[in-house]
Amino acid sequence: MKLLKSAIIAISLALTLGSFSTAAVACEDGRTCVGPLEGINMVLGHLAEAMKAIEAGADKEAILAHIKGAKDSSKEINANDRVDRERGRANGYIKKARNAVRKDAMQMAEDHLKEAEKRFDNLKKLL
Numbered sequence: 001m002k003l004l005k006s007a008i009i010a011i012s013l014a015l016t017l018g019s020f021s022t023a024a025v026a027c028e029d030g031r032t033c034v035g036p037l038e039g040i041n042m043v044l045g046h047l048a049e050a051m052k053a054i055e056a057g058a059d060k061e062a063i064l065a066h067i068k069g070a071k072d073s074s075k076e077i078n079a080n081d082r083v084d085r086e087r088g089r090a091n092g093y094i095k096k097a098r099n100a101v102r103k104d105a106m107q108m109a110e111d112h113l114k115e116a117e118k119r120f121d122n123l124k125k126l127l
């Protein structure tokens with residue numbers, strides 16, 4: 001009886017797990033849905049928008065929203081360990097830019113964003 005009970009549980013578990021596709025569930029959290037090149041391009045787009053907002057004299061919240069978008073989009077870049085290390089270093093400049101915007105040092109923030117843009121652009125060569 002104990003063996004029969006274990007067999008029924010194992011079979012039902014196998015059937016339920018086999019009925020769902022892992023590929024269909026992979027994009028629920030919003031990540032791993034795009035390739036690394038598309039992720040890099042998304043980050044570069046957010047960085048360009050943040051720099052345009054700084055040049056236009058937008059308020060801090062708008063600039064910080066673009067910086068947050070760049071930071072969140074950088075999590076989409078999943079290629080290999082070397083790319084991940086360089087992505088982490090480039091994210092450091094995004095963090096520095098965010099802190100500079102919070103301190104109202106817009107020129108310093110723009111410099112950090114330019115450096116981050118250059119580093120993320122260099123990630124394309126590592127793919």
